[in-house]
Structure formats: C-alpha cells, structure tokens
Amino acid sequence: MHITDNFDSGNIRVIDASDAGNIQLEIKHDHQSEFFQWFHFKLQTDPVRPDDAQEHVIHLINAGKSAYVQGWVDYQAVASYDREHWFRVPTQFDGEKLTMRLTPEYDSVYFAYFAPYSYERHQDLIHSAQMHPDCQLHVLGQTLDGRDMSLLKVGTDGEGKRVVWITARQHPGETMAEWFVEGLVDRLLNENDGVARALIDQAVFYIVPNMNPDGSVRGHLRTNAVGANLNREWLEPSMERSPEVFLVREKMLQTGVDMFLDVHGDEALPVNFVAGCEGVVAYDARHKALEDKFKAIMIAITPEFQDERGYGRGAPGKANPTVATHWVGNHFRCLAYTIEMPFKDNDLLPDDSVGWSDGRSSLLGRDFLTGVYHMVGDLR
Secondary structure, three states: OEEEOOOOOOEOEEEEOOOOOOEEEEOOOOOOOOOOOOOEEEEEOOOOOHHHOOOEEEEEOOHHHOOOHHHHOOOOOEEEOOOOOOEEOOEEEOOOOEEEEEOOOOOEEEEEOOOOOOHHHHHHHHHHHOOOOOEEEEEEEEOOOOOEEEEEEEOOOOOOOEEEEEEEOOOOOOOHHHHHHHHHHHHHOOOOOHHHHHHHHHEEEEEEOOOOHHHHHHOOOOOOOOOOOHHHOOOOOOOOOOHHHHHHHHHHHHHOOOEEEEEEEEOOOOOEEEEOOOOOOOOOHHHHHHHHHHHHHHHHHOOOEOOOOOOOOOOOOOOOOOOHHHHHHHHOOOEEEEEEEEOOOOOOOOOOOOOOOHHHHHHHHHHHHHHHHHHHHHOO
C-alpha cells in the first residue's frame, strides 16, 4: 500500500500506512499559515480481488485542530477511481480525528475534501473560452510563484453597458467556486442561450475563475504562496504579499464595477446562500433594495438557493473593509455579494450519493446567470 500527495493540489502527510485497517494521516498546514483543512491524496492498495476485498480505514488524526472544526460535523469525504466521478464515502468525526471507510473496488483511489478543480482544467477553461468571438483572455500579471493571473472579458465596451465582475477561489480549497464559474462561463458563451445573448448585449463581464492559482496547486485551504488570506487583503494589497488582489483591484479601478459576485464555499453550513455588504459605510436604501431583489429572484429561480440560513447581518458602518465584497460594494457603491456553497450537502435537496457536488455547483453557476439577467437593468 502506498499513499501520495505528489500531484496538483495534493495535501497529506503519512504517519503510518502499514495496516489497511488503521491508516494514520495528517493534513498539512498552508505554507506560512495556521490554516489547514483541505486534503487530497491517492491510495494505491494491494491488488484488489473481489473475493478478498478489505475495508480500508483512514484516520485524519489532526482534524480536530483544523481551521473549521464544525466543518467535520455531518461531513462525508469524497473519493474517485477515475478523477471524474466523485462520490461520498462513510465518514465519522469524534472531535479529534476524522475517519473515512472504503472497501476499494479498484487498485487505486483518490480521496479529497471536495471534488478538486485542477490547474490543467483551469487552463482548459480559460483557453477554450477565448476561442468564442465575444471572449478575450487577458493576463493581468503574475503571482508570487510565477503563475498567470488570468481574466476573461466577455462582451464589448459600449455606452450604457453595465460592468459585471465575478471572482472565484480566493480561498483555493473552495473548489466548488471554480466549478460554479465553469457552469456560468459555459452558459454565457452559448450562442443558443437567450439569457446569455441578452446579457452580452447589455453588459461586459470580467471573470477571474481562479484568484489563487498558487494556493490551488500547493494544496492550500485558504491562503496564497506566502500565507496571505486574499479575502483579507482588499483594503491595502501589495505586489509583495498579495499580487493576486492588487492586480485585480487595479483592473477594477480602470473598468468600474456595477455588480460584483465573489464565489466561495462554506465549511460548516449545509446550504447555499449569499452575504452582502450591509455593514459598509456607503450602504443605503438603494443598495438594500438591490440586494433584496436579487435574493428574491434567486429563490424563485432555483430550490437550491435559500435566505433563511447564512451569516448574520453586519452592523451599520462596522463591515471589515479588507473583505472583497465589502471593499468593492463600498468603493463602487454597487451590488456586491459573496456567494457561499457547502462542502457537505444542501439540506434542502440532499443527495446521499454525491452530496453537494461539482456538477451541482456548475448548474448553480448557470442559474445565477439568470439572476444577473433579471438584475442588469437596475444596476444603475
């Protein structure tokens, strides 16, 4: 038996893998950071014989000290034999360790915190998108590890056109965010889709599918190459610590912003929801009306979305200005929302096989585009 994380977004440390019934592993910390929760590893077992299958019991022994311990409660890990279809496996948390159980059907199996979104798939997404006549692929600059900060511009500039910004994966372990963007981009570039065609006539989209490519490849949960939490860098980003935010923010200042969606995943809450910027200094009645309308539209569009569970509303004037949604919503006085999806399942529509998944995230991205369509005329 052999366990490795030596691949894109891999994260695990082997403590003891001598006994298939008691495999001891640890999750590694993000580099130069106290954050850890994302895991992704491959288990190569002894040749599988149907008449002699053995249950493998895997313990993540430091789970109880991870960044978001509540994230393990009622959580089920995902596994895959082909790295395409990810299914949930029986998982228990005792307050200290997370235990996964699987009797492998094949010799090699991958485990992960959520369905991974690889850097290669990211490259496929942005380069296939650029081949559409309405899409351009821009490189804003480079990250600390030398990777491109890639931006998709969909639509052409024109008088009266709204400017819509969408960013994802500031926290690299929240891979559902890029699955969401993949679905949204796929629909936006579908020439047979009436919503997409109407939106491109009325708006210009600036989309950053992966705000944190370094953290993604390194197998981080929440930070970039030097341990910076990008969603706490928006007030004063720098090229030395957070070039990802610095470069995107500079482009926003050039283009302006009429609507901003920042896509994330939440470890603990088993629902889809949005968090606004009601606590920012510039928040007013118009801002609230836009937020309320958008939420009502999304509730009408899909039963996957709700507004009863989520984060508490911020006190007036007390919003953290280093958070992307807060900084953008306040600076541009625009509709700005953080979109949160679960690592677990959506309690409103549970699926025992896959839980909340890559495919469901992608479909929600497509649904949110309908929401943008119904809002675009009100943004100014």
